[in-house]
Amino acid sequence: MINISNVSHQIGTSVILDDICLEIPSNGITAIIGPNGAGKSTLVNLIARQAALQNGRIAIDDLDLSSTATEALALKMALVSQSVGVASRIRVKELIAFGRWPHNKGVLRETDKNVINLALERFDLVELQNRFLDQISGGQRQRAFIAMAFAQETDWMLLDEPLNNLDMFHARALMQELRSLTDHGNKGIVMVIHDVNYAARWSDNCIGLQSGKLIFSGPTNEVLTPKNIKDLFKIEVSRVSCGSQQLFDHY
Amino acid sequence: MANRQIWLLVAGLLLSSMIYLLWGLSGNISFILELRSKKLLTLIAVGGAIGVATILFQTISANRILTPAIMGFDALYILLQTLFVFILGGMSIALLPNSVVFMGTSGMMVICATILYQFLLKKDGQDLHVLILVGVIFGLFFRSITSFMQRLIDPSEFAMIQSSMFASFSSVDGFSLIISCILILTCLAVIFKHSRLLDVLALGREMAVSLGVSYIAHQRYFLIIISLLVCISTALVGPITFLGLLVSAITYHLAPKFKHAQLVSISFLLGALFLVLGQTAFERVLRLQSTLSIVIEFIGGTLFLYLVIRGRLK
Amino acid sequence: MSFGTKEFFAILSLVVLGLVSVSLGTAELSFEVLYLSRIPRTLSCILAGASLAVSGLIIQILVRNKFVEPGTTGATESAMLGVLIATLFAPSASIFIKMVFAVICSLIGTFGFLSLARTLPNDQPLLIPLVGLIYAGIIGAGVTFIAYQGDLLQYLGVWMSGEFSGILSGRYEILWFAAIAALIAYMSANQLTVIGLGESTTVNLGLNYRHVMLIGIATVATVSGIVVVTIGILPFVGLVVPNVVSRIFGDNLKQTLPIVAFLGGVLVLTSDIIGRIVRFPYEVPAGTIFGIVGAAVFLYLLLRKPAHG
Numbered sequence: 001m002i003n004i005s006n007v008s009h010q011i012g013t014s015v016i017l018d019d020i021c022l023e024i025p026s027n028g029i030t031a032i033i034g035p036n037g038a039g040k041s042t043l044v045n046l047i048a049r050q051a052a053l054q055n056g057r058i059a060i061d062d063l064d065l066s067s068t069a070t071e072a073l074a075l076k077m078a079l080v081s082q083s084v085g086v087a088s089r090i091r092v093k094e095l096i097a098f099g100r101w102p103h104n105k106g107v108l109r110e111t112d113k114n115v116i117n118l119a120l121e122r123f124d125l126v127e128l129q130n131r132f133l134d135q136i137s138g139g140q141r142q143r144a145f146i147a148m149a150f151a152q153e154t155d156w157m158l159l160d161e162p163l164n165n166l167d168m169f170h171a172r173a174l175m176q177e178l179r180s181l182t183d184h185g186n187k188g189i190v191m192v193i194h195d196v197n198y199a200a201r202w203s204d205n206c207i208g209l210q211s212g213k214l215i216f217s218g219p220t221n222e223v224l225t226p227k228n229i230k231d232l233f234k235i236e237v238s239r240v241s242c243g244s245q246q247l248f249d250h251y
Numbered sequence: 252m253a254n255r256q257i258w259l260l261v262a263g264l265l266l267s268s269m270i271y272l273l274w275g276l277s278g279n280i281s282f283i284l285e286l287r288s289k290k291l292l293t294l295i296a297v298g299g300a301i302g303v304a305t306i307l308f309q310t311i312s313a314n315r316i317l318t319p320a321i322m323g324f325d326a327l328y329i330l331l332q333t334l335f336v337f338i339l340g341g342m343s344i345a346l347l348p349n350s351v352v353f354m355g356t357s358g359m360m361v362i363c364a365t366i367l368y369q370f371l372l373k374k375d376g377q378d379l380h381v382l383i384l385v386g387v388i389f390g391l392f393f394r395s396i397t398s399f400m401q402r403l404i405d406p407s408e409f410a411m412i413q414s415s416m417f418a419s420f421s422s423v424d425g426f427s428l429i430i431s432c433i434l435i436l437t438c439l440a441v442i443f444k445h446s447r448l449l450d451v452l453a454l455g456r457e458m459a460v461s462l463g464v465s466y467i468a469h470q471r472y473f474l475i476i477i478s479l480l481v482c483i484s485t486a487l488v489g490p491i492t493f494l495g496l497l498v499s500a501i502t503y504h505l506a507p508k509f510k511h512a513q514l515v516s517i518s519f520l521l522g523a524l525f526l527v528l529g530q531t532a533f534e535r536v537l538r539l540q541s542t543l544s545i546v547i548e549f550i551g552g553t554l555f556l557y558l559v560i561r562g563r564l565k
Numbered sequence: 566m567s568f569g570t571k572e573f574f575a576i577l578s579l580v581v582l583g584l585v586s587v588s589l590g591t592a593e594l595s596f597e598v599l600y601l602s603r604i605p606r607t608l609s610c611i612l613a614g615a616s617l618a619v620s621g622l623i624i625q626i627l628v629r630n631k632f633v634e635p636g637t638t639g640a641t642e643s644a645m646l647g648v649l650i651a652t653l654f655a656p657s658a659s660i661f662i663k664m665v666f667a668v669i670c671s672l673i674g675t676f677g678f679l680s681l682a683r684t685l686p687n688d689q690p691l692l693i694p695l696v697g698l699i700y701a702g703i704i705g706a707g708v709t710f711i712a713y714q715g716d717l718l719q720y721l722g723v724w725m726s727g728e729f730s731g732i733l734s735g736r737y738e739i740l741w742f743a744a745i746a747a748l749i750a751y752m753s754a755n756q757l758t759v760i761g762l763g764e765s766t767t768v769n770l771g772l773n774y775r776h777v778m779l780i781g782i783a784t785v786a787t788v789s790g791i792v793v794v795t796i797g798i799l800p801f802v803g804l805v806v807p808n809v810v811s812r813i814f815g816d817n818l819k820q821t822l823p824i825v826a827f828l829g830g831v832l833v834l835t836s837d838i839i840g841r842i843v844r845f846p847y848e849v850p851a852g853t854i855f856g857i858v859g860a861a862v863f864l865y866l867l868l869r870k871p872a873h874g
Contacts, residue, residue, distance in 0.1 A: 050460055074463025081458050089507040098454065101462045106447030152462070380691035381867055384632070387698050388863050391800065395856030402849045545713065548706040556699045559692065560685065 001026055002047060002156070002190070007056035009042055009212075016042045018212040019056075026061070026155065026188040028204035029178055031220070033193055035233055038209040040192045044160050047190065048079040061155065074102035077156035078149035082142075082165075084133060092136070092144045093129040096120065099151030115151050123147040123177065139170035146177070157181070159191040163198060175202045196237075197247050200224055208232045221246075256505055257513065260520035264295070267527045274535050292428055294530055295523040297484040298494070300435050302522025303442065304480035305495030306502060306514050310453045311470045311477075312372055314379055315503060316558055318495040322371075322382075323389035324364055324481040325490035330393040331359045332486075333400045353427065357482040364478040369471050383559070390492075431483045438476050442515055449473075449511040491544050493551020498522045500554060575827060582834050583607050589841050606729050609737040610837045610851065611830035613729075613792050614802060616743035618829025619822060620788040621803020623750055624675075626761040626818075627781045628682055631811070632694035632866075634803030635675075635789045639697065642704035643674025644786075644793035649708060653715045660794060664739055668790030674704060675786050728850030729796060729837050743791040746784045751822050753780055758818040799852045801859025802829055808866060 002024040009017040017039045024030050032040045045051045047058055049065050058065045060076055078099070084090060096119050100112045120126045123143045128136055133144065142162065149157050157178075163171045179202060181187045193199045199206055199220065206224050208215040208231075215232050216223045229237050229248060237248040271294075272287050305318045319325070335356050371385065442449070451464050452473075459466045484491075502518045529543045586607040587599065621634040628638075635641050647670030651663040678700055682693050711717075750757065756777045759767050767774045792799065806829045807821075814821050833851060836858070840849040 048461060050457060070460070070465050071463040074461065079457065079461040081455075081461065084454050084458065098451065098458070098462065101451055101464070106450070149461075380695055384691055384695050384698070385864060385867050387695070388860050388867065391856065392860035392864065395800075395853055395860055398853045399849060399857060402847065402853065403844055545706055545710045549703060549710070552699055552703040552706055556696065556703065559695060559699065 001061065002188070003057070003059040004043075004047070005057045007043075007046060007053065007058060009039070009046065009051075009054055015212050017046075020209075020212075020214050022207060022214060022217045024188070024190060024207075025205060027186050028182055029189045029191065029202060030205040030207060031191055031193045031199035031203035032207045032209060033196060033199050033232070034209035034215070037211070039212045040209055041160050043209065044079075044158055044190065044192055048077065048158050049073060050079065071102060074152070074154075076154055077158060078152040078154045080145050080149045080157060080159045080162060082145065082160075082162075090133050091130050092125055092133065092147075093120065095133060095144055096125075096148045096151050099148035102152060115153060119147040119151045122150065138165050139167065142166060142170065142174065146174070150181070155186070156188045156190065159189070161192045161194055163193065163195070171198070178202070196224070196229060196233075196250060200247055201245055224248075254513075257516050257520065260517060260524060264520055264524050264527065267524060267531060268295070271527055271531045271535075274531070289425060289428060290530075291527065292432065293487055294526040296428070296432050296435055297488050297491075298498075298522035298524070298526035299519035300438075300480040300484045300522070301491065301495045302498040302502070302518035302520075302525075303439065303515055304477045304484075305499045306511075306518045307442065307449070307473055307477050307480075308495075309499055310449055310511070311473050312382075313453075313455055315499065316379070316496075316555070317382060317386060318493075318499065319477055319481050320490065320492045320495050321390070321555070322368065322386035323393055324368075324478065325485040325492070326390040326393035326397070327364055327367075328356070328360050328482055328485045329490065330397045330400075331363065332356050333397050333404070335359070337400050337404055353430075353482075353486055356486070357479065360482050361475050361478040364481075365471055365474045368474055369467075372470060373467070427487070431487055434479065434483055438480055439515070439519070441476060443512060446510070446512040446515065453511070489544075492548055493555060494522065494525065494547050496555055496558075497547065497551045498525060500558070579611075579827070579831060579834075582831060582838065583611075586610065586834060586838055589838065605737045606837070607834065609740050609795065610729055610834040612740040612744045613796055613799060614829040614831070614833025615826035616740075616747040616788045616829075617792060617799055617802040617833070618806040618825045619747040619750055620785040621829075622807040622818075622822065622825050623757060623781045624785050624803070625807055626757050627778060627785075628679070628693055629761060629763070630693045631808055632691065632804065632863075633697055634801065634807075635785055636798065636800050636803065637694050637697040637701060638678040638785075639674040639701040639704050640671045640678070640785055640789040641793055641798055642701045642708060643677075644668070644671040644790045645708050645798075646670050646674070646704060646711070647790065648794055649711055649715070649717065652717065653711070661739065664791055664794045667794050668787050671786040671790040671793075672783065675782055675789075679782065728840070728848070728852060730848050730850075737795055739791055740795055743788045746787045746791075747826060749780065750784045751826075753777060755819060757781060758816075761818075797850075797852060799833065800856045801863060802833060802855060805859045805862045806832060809862070 004020055004022050004024070007017055007020045008015070020043065032043060034040055042051070046053055047060070047065075049070065053066060060073070063073065063076060065073065084095070093116065096116050097108065097112070099119070100108070100115060104112050120129050123146060125140070125143060125147055128140060128144075133141060136144070142165070146157075146159075146162075159178075162174060166174060175198060178189050178191070182189055182204075191203075193203075203220050205218065206220045207217045208223070208228060210232050216228050226237050226239055226248065229235070229250075233250075235250060237250040240247050240249050268291055271291055272284065276283060301320075305320075308317065308319050308322075309315055335352065367389075371382065448464065448469065451459050451462055452466065452469060454462075456466050498518050498521045502514060502521055505521075506513050506517050508514075525547075526543070529547070533543050533546075587603040589603075617635070624633055624635060624638060624640075625631055644667040647667035648663050650670070651658055651666040655662065678697055681696060681700060685692050685696060759770055760774065760777050760781070764774050767777070807825050810821050810825045810828060814824055833855065836854040837851040840851050840854050843849055
């Protein structure tokens with residue numbers, strides 16, 4: 001469980017987050033949705049301790065972010081990145097190996113090699129393992145980053161708008177993979193999603209933010225209603241049935 | 252692959268060192284050899300230190316253009332040196348052994364540089380251009396203050412520090428040289444010990460934090476080492492602005508892999524090789540004295556210009 | 566405050582400073598001292614400061630970038646190159662000839678920079694001053710190299726920090742040329758403002774873009790050349806003064822150009838006075854003083870942009 005109590009965040013005079021209180025249950029996909037500038041990325045960054053907490057408290061599985069060593073937190077949660085900065089000449093396998101750092105501080109042991117190979121297979125990267133990151137496609141790169149987070153072997157995985165640069169095929173593949181990680185792997189996944197329908201289709205819980213305020217939070221099938229969506233995005237949507245799923249027509 | 256390059260560089264360095272020592276040897280051989288060995292050791296130490304400091308700096312500042320010299324590190328060192336003389340007076344400086352003066356100045360340098368540059372690097376999302384410009388202006392700023400203080404210092408006192416201000420490769424004393432080499436080797440040992448950590452830092456702030464590495468704390472730690480290396484090389488031979496950039500650009504070209512164990516070795520060897528070869532060429536072949544640094548400035552400056560314009564910013 | 570009162574205070578402060586400057590020094594005050602040394606020195610401070618500030622403003626308009634000045638365009642270094650070449654090949658030439666050389670080289674150098682600046686994308690405002698600084702640095706390295714070979718390093722060193730101590734009657738008059746150049750710029754103030762709006766707008770409004778550009782460049786190069794020959798380098802004047810004025814008074818050239826000139830003159834004069842007082846009877850070059858202050862202000866300008874939320 002991730003406990004967020006009275007978290008506020010300001011940059012200069014702008015209020016990015018306003019007194020957010022919520023609980024994110026373990027094991028399942030929790031989607032954070034909302035219009036632009038709602039503070040979604042900031043919230044994820046705060047949970048991932050990428051930014052310092054200004055007000056309030058965040059605890060992840062009873063570990064308080066402000067008082068727990070960052071190395072211990074790295075064994076608890078992994079943030080899936082989108083870039084490697086200057087170090088672009090890395091091979092896929094090496095990137096995934098970095099995910100083992102919190103466990104081995106750079107020294108590869110048998111267990112690490114096993115996890116790395118598992119990650120390579122799981123995310124269909126075995127053939128690409130020796131290619132450089134800048135030689136593979138965007139979708140493949142995305143998989144590599146998730147494989148790296150997977151290799152980190154944490155209870156939680158955090159993602160900030162991972163679907164943005166993916167085409168339909170890869171976006172669905174990603175969601176399927178994340179789904180399987182929670183179903184078979186006991187992981188808790190927190191992700192910022194842009195498109196409401198991905199949240200509706202794949203997530204277990206949903207959090208709605210708007211202008212820094214919490215609008216709703218809870219199990220997806222309860223809180224993701226046309227009324228709530230209208231409150232959030234200021235747009236009328238209608239519910240559409242698609243087989244056993246409910247989706248929203250916002251076009 | 253990288254290992255082969257390292258051995259090649261080592262061989263190259265040994266070869267050029269031999270040439271430097273033995274070319275045109277005549278007359279009082281033992282005396283000349285001793286003189287040349289000192290100079291050679293200085294060249295290797297300084298070239299290597301600058302190369303390594305630059306690679307380190309580029310890792311912790313997440314870009315391939317900034318170098319300690321461009322950011323004004325060496326100008327800061329000279330300013331502190333002048334400040335030291337100004338506060339203590341030339342007399343007392345002359346009385347203190349060289350090593351104490353060096354340690355005092357270096358101590359101040361490490362503290363100032365770490366505070367100053369960590370403040371700069373911390374400004375998250377700071378445009379790279381701003382950083383570069385700020386660095387260049389810092390250099391000008393420190394040099395102006397130095398120039399100002401030099402005027403304030405009594406001319407006779409000034410003469411005492413003059414030799415170290417405008418130090419060159421030929422005026423190093425043996426004892427300082429030995430101490431410097433020991434310090435450089437210590438720094439190298441520390442760097443190698445942390446080479447895997449540096450690999451993680453090179454992934455960028457976001458990834459490093461996610462993997463549980465305290466990015467800011469380690470940035471500070473390595474800034475201290477960088478300051479120390481810059482102190483040593485500036486104290487030995489004065490400022491050489493663009494050597495670091497030249498060395499790092501070639502290093503990344505030769506060894507694009509990210510492993511710092513290799514990057515650091517290669518940059519050390521390249522820096523040393525650069526200076527030894529360059530000095531040999533200028534001193535023996537072209538018979539032009541003390542112009543090596545100017546040529547480095549010229550070539551390095553052009554390279555800098557090229558890099559900035561071509562937008563090879565990240 | 567009405568414009569009249571401001572003007573009055575401005576002139577008053579200038580007069581006061583002038584008096585201070587004229588009375589500072591170790592020699593006995595006599596008519597000769599006044600005529601031969603003090604007044605020329607005071608006047609040259611004002612002239613140099615004013616024309617440097619104005620040429621800084623002009624080049625900022627031409628390049629459409631607030632962070633450039635002759636010192637960051639290679640104009641100053643090229644001028645130095647010119648003087649150096651003149652000194653090497655015609656050591657006994659008059660100061661006028663050296664000045665001509667300096668101006669020509671400065672023109673070439675500035676043209677070089679402008680063509681370089683043209684290849685740069687416009688959306689990265691700090692790229693241009695950065696490129697200019699490096700470009701100036703490269704020329705500077707070349708200058709040092711030649712000076713070294715021609716055994717003129719010390720000669721060069723004297724120039725590197727602009728100072729007014731060598732100003733004597735008969736040596737500084739060409740600074741008036743600099744002032745004239747700046748005055749020409751003032752008369753073309755309106756046209757220069759239009760240039761600042763870009764080439765297409767300029768052509769649209771019926772102005773000859775190249776023509777006005779050339780006047781602007783010629784002014785900058787001339788001023789740089791003259792100042793370098795007589796005084797040496799006064800860094801940051803051309804950068805800091807126009808920026809400060811623009812922040813307070815805006816960008817209407819016809820109005821701000823006189824203010825820029827005035828402030829430039831006053832600041833350089835003040836720096837010179839400080840330089841003379843601080844370690845009396847020794848002198849600290851005005852260029853050094855302004856180097857410190859100017860750099861500090863520039864850093865402040867660079868770092869002050871707060872996060873826009």
